[in-house]
Amino acid sequence: MNYIKGLDGLRAISIILVLLFHSELNIGYYLIGWSGVTFFFVISGFLITSILLKQRGEDDYFKRFFIRRALRIFPVYFLLLIIIFIVELKVGRLEFTQAAFYMGYIQNYIYFVDVPRIDMLNHTWSLAIEEQFYLLWPVLVFFLNLKRLFKLSLILMVLGILFRLYFDFSSNELSRFYLVTPLPSAIDSLAIGSILAVTFMSGMVKETLLRISKFTIFLGLIGSLAIIIYIGSYTSSDNSFIAGLLEVGAGKYTQYKHGHFILTALSVFYAGIILNITANQKSAVVGFLEVKPISFVGKISYGIYLYHLPVFIAINYVFRNYVPELAHVAVFIIQVLITFIISYLSWVFFESKFLKLKAKY
Numbered sequence: 471m472n473y474i475k476g477l478d479g480l481r482a483i484s485i486i487l488v489l490l491f492h493s494e495l496n497i498g499y500y501l502i503g504w505s506g507v508t509f510f511f512v513i514s515g516f517l518i519t520s521i522l523l524k525q526r527g528e529d530d531y532f533k534r535f536f537i538r539r540a541l542r543i544f545p546v547y548f549l550l551l552i553i554i555f556i557v558e559l560k561v562g563r564l565e566f567t568q569a570a571f572y573m574g575y576i577q578n579y580i581y582f583v584d585v586p587r588i589d590m591l592n593h594t595w596s597l598a599i600e601e602q603f604y605l606l607w608p609v610l611v612f613f614l615n616l617k618r619l620f621k622l623s624l625i626l627m628v629l630g631i632l633f634r635l636y637f638d639f640s641s642n643e644l645s646r647f648y649l650v651t652p653l654p655s656a657i658d659s660l661a662i663g664s665i666l667a668v669t670f671m672s673g674m675v676k677e678t679l680l681r682i683s684k685f686t687i688f689l690g691l692i693g694s695l696a697i698i699i700y701i702g703s704y705t706s707s708d709n710s711f712i713a714g715l716l717e718v719g720a721g722k723y724t725q726y727k728h729g730h731f732i733l734t735a736l737s738v739f740y741a742g743i744i745l746n747i748t749a750n751q752k753s754a755v756v757g758f759l760e761v762k763p764i765s766f767v768g769k770i771s772y773g774i775y776l777y778h779l780p781v782f783i784a785i786n787y788v789f790r791n792y793v794p795e796l797a798h799v800a801v802f803i804i805q806v807l808i809t810f811i812i813s814y815l816s817w818v819f820f821e822s823k824f825l826k827l828k829a830k831y
Contacts, residue, residue, distance in 0.1 A: 476747035477513065478768030479759025484509040485771040485778075489809070491719075492593075492782050493802040499719030505736050507596045508659050510775075512740045514600055515663020516670075519619075522611040523671055530831075535608050537831045542772070545824045546816060547597065548573075550776050554590050564588075575601040581647040590780040595651045597776075602653045603660050616668050623664040627734075630658030634730045646724040655730075659737040666741045670748055679749035683742045690739025697723075697732045773813035773821060781809045 484506040491503025525531050551572055558564035567585050571577045578595040580587055614622060633654040637645040649655055670679065695711075702714025704726060723729035747756050759765065767774070785805045789796050 474748055475751050476756040476759040477517070477744075478765040478771075479756075479761075480509065480513060480744065480747070481768030481771040482759075482764045484513070485767065485774050488593075488775065489778055489806060491721075492779060493805065494786075494798045495802055499716050502715070502719045502736070504719075504721050505740075508733060508736050509740045510596065511600070511656055511659035512663040512666070512737050512744065514603070515660035516666045516741075516744055517663075518604065518607060519611065519664040519667035520671065522608055523616075523667065526612060531612060532608060534831045536604075538828045539604055541824045541828050541831075543597075543601070546773055546776060546821050547594075549816075549820065550780070551591075554588060554780060557590070558588060578602075578651040578653070581651055582644055590783055593775070593779045596656075599651070599653050599656050599660075603657075607660075607664075616672060620665060620668045623661040623668065626661040627658040627665070630654055630656070630661065631731070631734055633657075634733075635728075638727055638730065649724045649730045656733075658734050662734075662737045662741045663744075666745055670745065676749050679745060683746035683749060686738055686742030686745060688742075690735050690737070690742055693735030694732060694739055697729065697735055701726045701729050701732075767810075770813045770817045770821075773816045774809055777812050777816070778805075778809045781805055781812065 487498075487501060487503045487506030487509070489503075490498035490501060491506065492498070522531075522535065525534060528534065551569075555564055555569060558568075563586075565586070568580075568588060571580045571585060572588065572591055572594065575598045577587075577591065578598040580595075610622065611619060633652075634649050637648040640648070642648070669682065674682075698714035698718050699710050700714065701717050701723060702710030702712070705713040705717065707713035717723065717726070718729070718732055723732050747753065747759065750756065782805050785801060785808065789801050789804075
């Protein structure tokens with residue numbers, strides 16, 4: 471697939487949102503930092519579907535896709551697992567069942583069984599969702615034409631919403647996890663990305679795509695604002711918008727009936743942004759997103775995502791115990807710097823070696 475300018479820049483924005491959410495800075499809440507993961511889901515749905523559609527019909531369709539995905543995803547992921555498992559063994563906390571969940575990419579379901587989670591790997595639930603999507607989606611794309619794939623994506627989007635709605639009315643104390651971590655809970659975001667790919671590859675002219683993108687951005691933005699105000703109206707604050715924004719930004723939307731619609735609304739909003747920059751590759755926004763430092767952060771964003779939580783936890787432990795008076799901003803800057811350095815070294819000396827092998831496939 472040809473390189474789409476601006477996508478690495480969007481990945482950079484997504485990972486910065488995640489870093490802010492996992493910091494101790496309130497700005498992470500105001501910017502709804504956790505939605506960086508939702509952004510990643512939409513980008514993945516768009517890119518993976520686009521790649522598969524381009525490769526469809528080739529003799530080595532499945533082999534090429536799975537080998538190239540494995541070369542990108544597995545090496546650094548399993549490197550991190552080995553490091554964290556060694557740390558956990560040193561402190562006597564690692565169990566075989568725990569390790570099996572993370573090694574099998576099913577840790578997004580660990581919340582529903584009597585198996586302890588590994589704190590430094592808590593963020594990998596989203597990677598499990600994407601890996602499960604990668605296993606299923608190539609088969610469906612292979613057998614469906616564009617029209618049927620579009621319809622299927624719409625159906626999956628609706629089913630994802632209905633899946634979460636079911637747990638909206640459940641008294642199960644684990645409902646808040648069912649609303650987020652299983653694949654069905656995130657399938658609407660991935661499906662919206664797929665709808666985006668089919669729309670882009672349908673042959674529509676640039677002007678039509680831009681009109682669709684602007685409408686999609688507007689629809690997603692209005693929907694998100696409405697849900698934020700709706701959630702804020704249940705608080706005791708006089709300012710429903712700010713109160714709702716903080717509740718949503720803190721990830722507490724699962725505590726409000728129908729609050730999970732924020733996931734779909736934000737997915738639609740992010741899809742509009744992706745379509746806009748994809749359809750208008752010469753825009754000033756794309757030019758900004760292609761600035762080298764920004765695009766490079768996006769290029770290594772997978773490593774940043776993997777490494778950031780263990781680094782953040784370790785740095786927090788050190789400063790809370792030995793330099794508690796240090797400001798949160800200073801701690802965050804140190805956390806980000808160390809994360810970026812590790813991710814850069816990982817990219818140059820480890821990940822890139824495997825990525826070069828992709829050329830053979």
